[in-house]
Amino acid sequence: MRTLSRPHRQVLFTLGIVVATMGPTAFVALTAWNVNRPGHRHDVEAELGRQLGLKVTLEGVRYPKPGEIVYTGAVLWQREPRREKQLVEVARADSLKFSRDGRRLVLRAEGLALAAEGPRHAMDQVGELLSRAAGDEAWDHVAISADSCAIDLGDGLQYGLRDLAASFRIDAGAPTVEASYRVITPSGSANRCELVLVRDRRGNEPETILTLRTAEGLPLPASVLDPFFSSADWIGPDARMQGELRLSRIGAGDWRANFSGELIDVDLATLVSRRISEHRLDGLAHLVIDEAEWGPQPVGPGSGWRSVSGELRAGPGAISAGLLQALQTEMRFPLAERFQLRRASTSTDQAIAFGDLGVRFSIEEDGAVRLAGALGDAFEPGAVMIEPDRLEPIAFAPTGQADVFGLRRTLGPVDRRNAVLVPADPTLKFIDYLPQGGSARSEVVRAN
Structure with a gap:
């Protein structure tokens, strides 16, 4: 084997040193050029x-x-x-x-x-x-x-x-x-x-x-719900909320929603009076929703509330005599005797002041409506509305079960001869979002 001379070994060693030191530098330079070129x-x-x-x-x-x-x-x-x-x-x-x-x-x-x-x-x-x-x-x-x-x-x-x-x-x-x-x-x-x-x-x-x-923190402005509905148009611009909203959808189907939580400072005039010209309900309410489910209606096309349960507290406020009478006639709310004595001489447009309103409610998918008083032990059992001095009741919760069609007739104008809802202002469209079931299935409903 031919042996390299000392000068040759020195040359090869020097070239190795150069390659070892210049290689990384060249790589870095090439990378820098590649990164800084316009096309990178x-x-x-x-x-x-x-x-x-x-x-x-x-x-x-x-x-x-x-x-x-x-x-x-x-x-x-x-x-x-x-x-x-x-x-x-x-x-x-x-x-x-x-x-x-x-x-x-x-x-x-x-x-x-x-x-x-x-x-x-x-x-x-x-x-x-x-x-x-x-x-x-x-x-x-x-x-x-x-x-x-x-x-x-x-x-x-x-x-x-x-x-x-x-x-x-x-x-x-x-x-x-x-x-x-x-x-x-x-x-x-x-x-x-x-x-x-x-x-x-x-x-x-x-x-x-x-x-x-x-x-954590204070309740949020209800405007955070605006992607789902116009909060200012439905519950007022100052309403607040806290709780949990769950949305779900299978494939490309309709969305379902479940909500539990609280709606605070709900403007009842915005919720009711603005949409039902024949009725009046004023005051700020605190609405606690135990569970509310939105989804495809079991009867008919479209989506709406399938069930909802919770508690409503409000007051002070005012209710029109016409709405109070409708609650008595259509939803079987018993009224205090002294109020019934003056009811015949009371205009349906007259505002009746109340000090407190408290009702627990449950609207089931089959259309059943269950109501109970929520004013506490300080008042007669079942009381849902009391006088401004907070001493005597105005109305009581129904003792029996009501139904969603009675609620529809309470909120919307009714043709008494045929006992059906009749076309009215487009703002009453929200009635169609109530659960479809129970007696509502056997009645002819012609709301907007």
Whole structure:
């Protein structure tokens, strides 16, 4: 074997040193060139867009240290369903910082804003993202945090969140999102709430379950319920709420909802008087809902309240003589004798003041209505309404079982000759959302 001379060995050794020292430098230089070239940002946009199923645009990409990526000026776009060539913005962030810890991805967002064309569109969009993420094997847990987040659901539905902390657990069978956040109210307070979203794919059809609940702090403005109904038009602009709302849907079917909690400072004039011109009921109410279920009606098309139970307390306030008489006639509320003596000479438009109103109620799916007094032991058993001096009762709860059709006739104008509801003001449409069952099934109902 030929032996290398000392000079040759020195040359080879020197070349090895050069390669060993220059190799990493060259690699870093090549990586830096690749990262800083104009096309790299577009490559990253294309890869993110492929993973999310959305169009992604970025102002810049940085790599502060190994395992950490910062995207600046990130915007997510979705194709407009009615016009495929048009893109609408669904999310943006001033900066997104990603870091990995094994199979755990940590995301920190600054200047986060989310947008959708409406609540239903937002849920469809989130469901699609969950379906895509469930098949991603790059990680199995994502932690997301942001100091603030602005949400715009269109039609004036805008919300501000603070201290957002979310966790996304990736599971092929049931990917789950859990989030804790504070809702910024007009008064400046920030009440903490929780959200849990599950996309359960283990059945024949995927089921989406969304649970929203208040966790701590003062009750929230009822406007947080505006994605589901116009709170100001139904229960007044100053109403507040706390509790838990659970929404569920199987496949592309109708949404079902369950609510339990409290509605505070409900304006009875907004709830009743604005919709029923023939009746008047004034005052602020505290409504405790033990359980309320919304879903497809068992009789007829459409959705409505399937059952509801709870307790209503209000007062002081006023009730029209006509509404009080309707409660007696249609719902079998016994009235105090002294009130019945003057009832014949009382105009149905006359307002009758009351000091307290308290009633426990239960409306079942079969249409049965059960009512009981809720004024406590200080009054006669079954009392539901008392005089302004809070000494004598005005009305008592029915001793027997009432039905939902009697409640419908109490709220809506009735053709006495045929004993049916007749077409009236469109605002009475809410009567159709009452449970459909019991005697209502055997009656002809022609409400709006």
